Amino acid sequence: MATSTLTLEEIREQILQDEQKAAFLARIERGEKIEATDWMPDEYRQLLIRLIHMHGISEVMGCYPEKEWVPKAPNLRRKLAIMAKVQDEVGHGQLLLRVAEDLAAPLNRTRDDLMADLFVSKVKFHNVFHMEARTWADAGLIGWLVDGAAICTQASLLDTSYAPYGRMLKRICAEESFHMQHGESICLALAQGTAKQRAMLQDALERWWEALMFFFGPPEMSEAAKKMLVYKIRTKTNEELRQKYLNRYVPRIQALGLKIPDPNLRYDETKQRWVYTEPDWDKFYRIVRDNQGPKSRERIELRRQAHEGNRWVREAMTRVRARMTG
């Protein structure tokens, strides 16, 4: 994913060269929303598929770190809650894949294809879901800080130019409000707990901080990401989102008495922004592009087994119907 030196204005100029694309962009710039059945430039469709496919698959893969904690949750209420949360993420995955497959239908691609892309590394998923959830504090921290980051991204996408995505995100954001409280509740309990529990939370933060800094992607955006901004598929840059996230979460992390493992992290009053140690973006690409994260292979394999294991059910159900309807 090479970063692009083109400015947004230059990309916009390129789009305006083409008469049809220019008319389409004019609709978006007037604030009109695009529907699945509207004519759209191929590149707009491809950008949407790329974004929503990755979003949907990330929701599905996001179940794995937390589902490991369903059998080990500390009490029944926590078990029910984390189970409900994992269920929500599966649901989000299904809703988003629905939106993606309507876009992919003209390209003759089905749900099965979108799912199978994961097994051959043709679709990426969020860096955070390649990581291990070692302790119960990791499970809590995922709910608090990873869902927190996902909520920031999803909330910023509510204004997307593609209406079906925006409508689904409304529903998803409503459910995320529970995920937020769920994660915070676990972390607040640990922060009030014994020295050992507080240390567990601190350890989890140290394990997850780098992944959280990776979450919004590199400050230098790819050409595809810049095109998404021009077409108003998304409306905020990676760095804008990261800054808003840090604004909201750093004071809360510190208020719990936790120490963020970055000696350079501070708010620069003159620049009006957070300064931080630049994370190792090559490592980020090895995780999301090459699936070289600590749990990448294992979780993709689990997903593949589930998908293949259920194949006979999918086939049997459609075979019965095909016979009934002739």
Added chain:
Amino acid sequence: MREGIYDVYEVFVQHNKTDHHVHVGSVLAPSPDLALHVARENFLRRDRAVSIWVVRREDIHATSYQDPDFFARETDKTYREVSGYTENGRLWRMFKQRMMNIEEVVEDMRGDDR
């Protein structure tokens, strides 16, 4: 239907018998029966409801977004709307009375204070 390939069903949820069914999204399912189940799992993990409809997408007849003329409003329609009668408030004041609106009448009729 190709083997292993499901149909798209549009989902309509009725939350209450006094409300209409409202479109909430779509699901992929091999049969109407399963579409109802998947719809419940996808859209009603929290909200209460009394009924779900699922309709195969290909059975839906819809207007086209490409034909905005279908919804054209060439003429002024304020004579059909409350906003066309703002004058009444001023006139009632001349007669030393206050203008009513339907919301307060509804509230009055449904309330049990006498």
